[in-house]
Amino acid sequence: MEYILKELRRLERKCRIGNRELAAIGRIEHVEKIQEMLELQGMQLSAVLDNDAGKEGLMVKGVKIHKPEKFLSPFNSNVFILIYSPKYWQDMSSQFQRMGYREGEHFAVLGKPDVKSSVTDVWKGSRIYHKICRQYGPDAEILVIRGPVGDFYLLSLYLAAYLEKENIINYVLAGDSKGFARLADIFEIKNIYPLSGEETDHLIQAYIFAGAAEYRVHLLTVWQNLSFNSCLVKFREGFSFMDTIRAFSYGLPRDARMTSPAFARMNDGLETFCVQKGIKKGKTVILSPFAYSIQSLPMHFWQQLTDELGNRGYTVCVNIDVKKEKCALENVVPVSFTFSQSVAVLEYAGYLVGIRSGFIDVTSSAKCKKIILYPQYIKEHATSQCHRMDMEFCGLANMGLCKDAIEKEYLLMDMEGNTYMKDGLYDCIREQELIAFIVEQIWEQEIIND
The missing domain is CATH 3.40.50 (Rossmann fold)
Structure with missing residues (x-):
């Protein structure tokens, strides 16, 4: 990242960014690097910007994450935005330009190739x-x-x-x-x-x-x-x-053979781990609310779901890296386990509810009640830059990973926080319906188990 340090020095000389309110946008690990580079120059970030509404309010090394539209509106000429995203810098630049911010004056793209x-x-x-x-x-x-x-x-x-x-x-x-x-x-x-x-x-x-x-x-x-x-x-x-x-x-035919991963089996040591973490056998719902590639559902959705499940006697855990992440939900047990242990832990717990992510790929073979949520795919809005993570394209059943998961779609917001629906932003009625659906599916499984 030495070239990033050089660019920051150049921006300080040209734009005096040390006297500006600095914001950064990009992958979290990149933003953390920018923070380190700024601190070496005696400068500080005021905000981290992220188009994922689910991350709003979370912290990155003491700096709060904001949605761009909220932090940058109304127009603030004292703000200077640092963009570092090799893949999406053009989209981000266009987004800020539509809000009145000009490249070179109000924002800069770090690492632009020459x-x-x-x-x-x-x-x-x-x-x-x-x-x-x-x-x-x-x-x-x-x-x-x-x-x-x-x-x-x-x-x-x-x-x-x-x-x-x-x-x-x-x-x-x-x-x-x-x-x-x-x-x-x-x-x-x-x-x-x-x-x-x-x-x-x-x-x-x-x-x-x-x-x-x-x-x-x-x-x-x-x-x-x-x-x-x-x-x-x-x-x-x-x-x-x-x-x-x-x-x-790979250029492989449809009948190509897949390798079966060797997950750890449940044993005394792993069962002791579950007991110590508060995971009750067959009575625990593990939430997986975050994903690398798609926008998360709002935190209040997960909190309401947690409260509903708790009222019905379930223990609710959230899958996060407890060493790196802070849990924003109340009345949940943060748990962290290896991918090797994941299938056995989920089968012991009994239930998994999560948005589509790599964690869902890895744990797709777990014999537990799996409820997987997907962003809704609107075909007429698809472009050559569309990143598909919908149920049709990434569904576990459609991909051949498993046939026992309950898969459900939710509304998808675009980079500016708008849905593709006619009636405005996040639909709370649909949110309540989705929560009720999830709780009903888990409760039905409880009756079957009894």
Whole structure:
């Protein structure tokens, strides 16, 4: 992130951002880096901006998250916005321009590519490639994986079939995927070469520059590096995200064999863990309210659901990293367990309610009552940049991951906080209906169990 530090210094000289009210927008880990760089220069963030309404009010290292429309309205000429998002910076720039903010005067895009930086990145990527080859051999096939945990999980299901198809014996998985440290063990994947996001960008740019004749590189999550939706068949009926993995990433036939992950089984030690955490066997609902790729439902939705379930005698837990995240819900038990333990813990608890996320991919095989919520997909609003996470495209049943989940859609808000419905913002009547539906499904399962 050294180049980010240089850009911040340039912005201080040109725009005197040290005397401005600073806001930052981008992935949380990127915002944290910007915070560190600003502090090195004696500057502080006033706000973190995020278009996900579910994160509003949460904190990032002591700085509150705001929705852009609320923090930036009415127009405030003293605000300076720092954008760092290699994938969505154009969308964010347009969003702020529509609100009256001008690039260079009121906001800046950090890390915007130019010729000089691109040549440097290729050189750095070449060094990384040859370093990997020295460790694993010149015949090593480098499979680049990046992105969230769910992508890594789905790619791992078909990895063995792909290696067999391509007759690959010596391989290494490289990249900045969040799944490396958390999921490799359940698939018994040994050859892992973790990279930072920057290093992964450099490796990919070096491969694109040199070509397949020179570099043994496979870009398995190629859509992570394109500003448009590279897989237009996503908009064809009957095409699911699993088809993207199987056909687009790997070129495998529909009857390709999936690898079964080796989750930990329930044992005395794991049962003791559940008891100590307050998870009651068959009487606990574990909530998973956050996702990497989609907007969350508002916190008051989850709080009302928690209260309803508590009134019916259920223990409610929320799945968060207790070391890094603060739980914003009351009357819940924060729990954190490994992905290896996740299936056994959910089966012990009895119930899972969550919005569609990578966690849902990983735990799809759990034999418990699963209620999964999806953003509503409005076909007439789909564009080449549409990121589909709806039930038709990412449903567990449609993807072939499981057939026992209860799947339900909710209203989707766009980047400006508006729904695609005619009657305005978040529909509280529909919210109450959704809460009632979830509670009824759990209560029905209770009757069946009895």
